[in-house]
Every structure is written in C-alpha cells, then in structure tokens.
Amino acid sequence: MTKQLIRAGLALLAMASFSAWAHYPVMDCSREGEKIACQVGFSDGTLAQGQEVVIYSYDDEELARSAADGSSVARFNWPKGEFYIQFDAGHEDPAEFDYVEF
Template structure:
C-alpha cells in the first residue's frame, strides 16, 4: 500500500483548495436548491350572507397581506377591486351576476376562483 506524503506547505495549500471548493459547492447548492422550494399563490373563497370573502396566501403557509383581489363578470368586465387585510382576507358584496375572482401575486399563474366553486361557510 502506498501512502501519499506531501510536504507540509503543499498539504496546507491542498486542504485550503479542498475547503474553498467545498464552501463554493455548498453555496451553489444552497442558491440553486431554493428553486425546489418555490411557493405558489393560493386562494379560497366562501359566502357569508350577502358577502364574498376570499383568503389569499402561498403554498408555504405565508400570508398575502395588502394584495389585490379583483372580481370580474363572465364578460371579463371588472366588477369590484378588493385588497387583502392583515388576515389575508378580501371582502366583496355578492353581485347579482355570475363572477370570478383573481388573485395575481405577480407569479406566472394567477389564481382564479369561479362562483360555482364557492360555497357558504
């Protein structure tokens, strides 16, 4: 069996290179692995009497405070604009027409909830 013997100075250089390579690898892993943990927007809506309430948030459990939630009729006309409060809830008066709600958090896919999906809570 052969053993590798390096002069002390060369050994320190070798270990420094290995350490910095390891640190760089960890940094890259940490930077690029966050994409795997990306979160996406969610919204659930319900009726309470003559009101429509929608709670917006993200798949990682974080809240969506002070985000716009818009209400459209089926002809894509804006009926009402709402904003989430400190509880991540937007509140609307229930319209007399069919509608859908949109939470666009600036991600690629905004969340849409159609009136047929909404139930009384």
C-alpha cells in the same frame, strides 16, 4: 484549499437555490350572505396581507377589487351575473375561484 472553496461555493449555491423556490398563490373563498370572503396566502403558509384580489366578469371586465386585510382576507359584495375571483401574486399561475364553486 481549492477543493474546499469549490465545496463551499457549491453549498452556498445549493442554499441559494432552495430559498429561491417560488411559493405559488393559494385562495379559498366562502359566501357570507351577500358578501364574499377570500382567504389568500402562499403555498408555504405565509399570509398575503395587502395583496390585491380582483373579481372579473366572464368577459374579463373588472367588477371589484379589494386588498387583503391583516388576517389576509379580502372581502367583496356579491356581484351580479357570472364571475370569477383572481389572486395574482405575480407568478405564472394566479389562484382563481369561480362563482359556481360556492
């Protein structure tokens, strides 16, 4: 009986660790005229509706902020100067997109 309990406990522990694996944030941005559209989500394919996406200057000054819509897209006006876009979902490594990548 004890071996069965240990096996059951190990099986539950293994299943819990699989569900606890973190899915990192992903982002792909495109230029649409004088606008920017950034599709955001997670590496497991889930969307990031309502999540904040921020544009920063190279001096780390916040230039714009937008929440992803129901299609998991955040939209911005094209800012002046050099900038990068960040989707930080609270993990160690946020997703970033630099303006030179357009």
